[in-house]
Amino acid sequence: MRWAPVLALTAAYPLIIYFSLGRVEPRYLALLLLVLAALRWMAGGAQLVQARWLALAAVLLAGSTALLNASLPLKLYPVLVNAVLLAVFGLSLVRGPSVAERIARLQEPDLDARGQAYTRRVTQVWCAFFALNGSIALATALWASEEAWALYNGLIAYLLIGSLMGAEWLVRRTLRARNERAQA
Missing domain, CATH: 1.20.58 (Methane Monooxygenase Hydroxylase; Chain G, domain 1)
Structure with a gap:
């Protein structure tokens, strides 16, 4: 790769x-x-x-x-990365399809309207995350010690990304099960 x-x-x-x-x-x-x-x-x-x-x-x-x-x-490099990701995800909301929808369509090409709405919301959540994460990265670069900067940008930010990915997976799994029960 x-x-x-x-x-x-x-x-x-x-x-x-x-x-x-x-x-x-x-x-x-x-x-x-x-x-x-x-x-x-x-x-x-x-x-x-x-x-x-x-x-x-x-x-x-x-x-x-x-x-x-x-x-x-x-x-400032982590700030830059978050800003670019925010721009990519945000522009996908304007131009469509959203980043999350593009990823979802790799596994489910015939994504229904409910799935499209969900992936749009997921993309919005990621936009909020990148805005917040980039702001914290900026604050640590400007005002925190080098130790605090490295701790946040080298560990905590990755744990937050993993947590958000895990939470989204659980929500998606729960919603999919709920939809399957409703259709049965």
Whole structure:
């Protein structure tokens, strides 16, 4: 899978930055953002436009880091990722079909109106999540210690993503069972 290296590096990014700050000058850590940008550019695939915008924004953060030799632009990368995901999910609500509907149709091509409404709501929930998560990521980058930034962006945010995915799976399973009982 060509996204595997991008996802792995993005997931590990906050911890890599945390353990490197104070040991490596920020301008050299900017290379990590450049690697992420290059990987995103090459792995663009179906979401080529979004991947390239994210890659270009990462290059700007890397350039700012190198120019200023400051860690703040490095710590803004999780904010950038959340902003792009919010934009992708939000635009899918406007242009349709929603991101969740596209994913659902991979398993259920003939998604009924009820399923479309549900997937639209799921996409809205993810939009709210990305807005909140990005805001917290920004707050930790601007005002929290490096330890708190790394803890939130390198662990807590992933636990929240997993929790939201698990909760949605349980809700979907419950609703599907309820619908099957009503149709029987």
